[in-house]
Each structure stands twice: as structure tokens, then as C-alpha cells.
Amino acid sequence: MTTAILGPLDxxxxxxxxxxxxxxxxxxxxxxxxxMAYHARDLLERWSAEHPEEKLAGLGAAIESRQxxxxxxxxxxxxxxxxxxxxxxxxxxxxxxxxxxxxxD
Amino acid sequence: xxxxxxxRSDTPASAGGLEIRxxxxxxxxxxxxxxxxxxxxxxxxxxxxxxxxxxxxxIAAAYKDGRLIAVSTATIEYVDxxxxxxxxxxxxxxxxxxxxxxxxxxxxxxxxxxxxxxxxHPEEELAGGIAFVETAEWGEFARLPVWPESxxxxxxxxxxxxxxxxxxxxxxxxx
Numbered sequence: 210m211t212t213a214i215l216g217p218l219d220x221x222x223x224x225x226x227x228x229x230x231x232x233x234x235x236x237x238x239x240x241x242x243x244x245m246a247y248h249a250r251d252l253l254e255r256w257s258a259e260h261p262e263e264k265l266a267g268l269g270a271a272i273e274s275r276q277x278x279x280x281x282x283x284x285x286x287x288x289x290x291x292x293x294x295x296x297x298x299x300x301x302x303x304x305x306x307x308x309x310x311x312x313x314d
Numbered sequence: 315x316x317x318x319x320x321x322r323s324d325t326p327a328s329a330g331g332l333e334i335r336x337x338x339x340x341x342x343x344x345x346x347x348x349x350x351x352x353x354x355x356x357x358x359x360x361x362x363x364x365x366x367x368x369x370x371x372x373i374a375a376a377y378k379d380g381r382l383i384a385v386s387t388a389t390i391e392y393v394d395x396x397x398x399x400x401x402x403x404x405x406x407x408x409x410x411x412x413x414x415x416x417x418x419x420x421x422x423x424x425x426x427x428x429x430x431x432x433x434x435h436p437e438e439e440l441a442g443g444i445a446f447v448e449t450a451e452w453g454e455f456a457r458l459p460v461w462p463e464s465x466x467x468x469x470x471x472x473x474x475x476x477x478x479x480x481x482x483x484x485x486x487x488x489x
Contacts, residue, residue, distance in 0.1 A: 220470045266459070282489075284398075284441065284482040292482065294469040295395040305469075307459035313468060313477075314457075 211245040213253060218269055218305065220295065223313070225269030225305060226253050246289050254308045266311045272302040332383070332416055334423045337372040338431055345375050348382040358406050373403075373424040376416045383408040384416035386424040390440060395470075396480065397488070398441035401428050421464040429483050442482040449477055 213226040228249055230242040250268050257265035270291055272281055280286065281302055284293040291304035337345045349372050350365035352358075359365055371387040388401035403424070405417045425443060432440035445466055449456040456477060459468045466479035 221468065222471065282487045284486060284488070285484065292467055292469075293396065294467075294480075296397050307467065309460075311459055312457040313459055 211242075211249045213249065215263070215265060218303070221266070221305065223266035223311075224264050225267055226265060227269050227271070243288060250289050250306065254310075257308050258310045265308070267305055267307040269306075270304045271297070272304060331378060332414065332419050333377040334420060335375050335377060336423065336427050337374055338388075338427045341370075345372060345382075346370070348377075349375060349385050352382045352385065352408070353406070356406070356408065373401075373427055374420055376420050378411065378414065378416075383411040383414065384420060386417070386420045388424075388428065388443070390438070393444060393480075396441070396444075398486070399439050400442055400444040400480065401440060403443050403445040418463055421461075425464050425481070429485075432483055433485055440483070441486045442480055444478065444480040446472060447477040447479055449475070 211228055211230045213228050215224060215226050217223070218225050228246055230245055232242050253265065253268065257263060268289065268291060285291075286304070290306040292306065293302050294305045295303050297303060335342075335345055337349075346366075346369035349369045353365055353368065359368060368387065371389055373386045373388050375382050375386075376384040384405065384407040386403065386405045388403050390399055391402050392398070393400045405420065407414075407416050428440070428443060432438060443464070443466065447456060455461070460466075461479065465481040467481060468477055469480045470478040472478060
């Protein structure tokens, strides 16, 4: 299951959707979470375009899972288009993927 | 900055009537002299900055009818919030040619030149390009979060309100 919380990223002055995924422990080694994230991005981008009043700018993520340590070496993830935008003081990566229809105020 | 160059960066490229000449780390005396003349004529050099030193930072130059009308330059700096070394990109265009889209014509060749150089010099650990953008100078274009030509993506704002845009080279990995 993937859920999303909408909230601001102050350093980007915009509102993003933050995904959380929960995967059956028996299937953690598969690609379920990544596959869900690709679909979630498309779904949220369509929803954002249909609801401009929501001013949803894209997808955001704070990378904290140690399971992602290897792919976190890649600053850009093509599937979700999540790009490393900055490190937090605690070492977590903040990644964002802007929706193509969005325009900065 | 994910797409590699389709043309060799050591040959001039033509774009919209402009000739793009690569200059990054080539010590090309002719381009350097043209760049110094360009900056001096337009009074673009900040106090205390020598044209000779700035000329060593030229990535590429755009020529029209044999005359240099725009340049892109870079210095390599460590960006702490990205924990990597970036080429800090700057550009200047002759005011008489602002409508020529010379900076846009320089954007992709400049990216490709730096990308190829970074690949050839892994010891430099150059992760990508970063630019600090005055939104008023770019108008509606500055509202695009991701610039299509250069792939420069909005990643923040300076305290003065300038946009910070970055693009990672696709070969780069954190050690």
C-alpha cells in the first residue's frame, strides 16, 4: 500500500506529496514499493493537473531507509524522476520530482 | 544533464545562425582574447577580477558573423547542501543580441562539454552544474521548475530570492 501526505517544502516554496509505502515483509525484496511509486506519481500528477487550486508541485521524499542506501548513491532516479535536491543536517536526502504542468509563482 | 552529447564537443556547432565554440580547459588564445574584449567592452568584469583569469573559466562562446556575442563560464565549487562539487554556471550576452537566444543556444553544448570533461576526469569528482538565477531576467521561463534544454531543476532559493537550479551528471555516484 502506498499513501501520500501533502505538505510544504519551505526551501522550494511549494507543496509536495510525500509517499509512504508499506510492503508485506515476505515481498520486501521485490520491486513492489518502486512499482507502486511509479503509479502513484502518475496518478498524483494527473490529480494535480485536474485540481490546480491544490497547487501540488510534485513528489517529495526524505530518504531514510537503510535499504535504499545503495540506490541513494544515484542522485537521480529515472523511474520516479526523484532528484536529490539537498541533504538535511541529519544526513537524510530530500528528493523532489516536479510535475511537468506546474509553474513556479 | 542526463543525456550525453550527440556531437563531439571539440568541433564548433551551429545553432540558429550562431556558431558555438567550445573552450573549457583548452587554453584557446583566440577565444580567450575575444572573451576579454567582450567583457571589457560591456564593462562586465567585477572590480578585482582580471579578464585573463575569467577567460580560463569559459566553457563555450557563441559567435555571430565572426563576433563573440555570448559566453558561458564556470567555476568548480563544493556545494555543502548537495555534498558534492558542482560547476557554478554563469552566462553573459551582448545586450544587442539578447533576443538571439544565445544563452539558450549555449546551454546544451555547455552542459555536454562539462559532462564529457567530468567523465574524462573522474578525479575531479564533478557532480553536475548549478546556477543562481535572477528570475526577473528570465521572465516566464523562470516559472518552469525544470528547464528542458539544460535540465537545470529548481532546488531552492538564495536569501536574496534568486533561484538555485542544479542538474546532476548521469554518471555521477556518491562514493
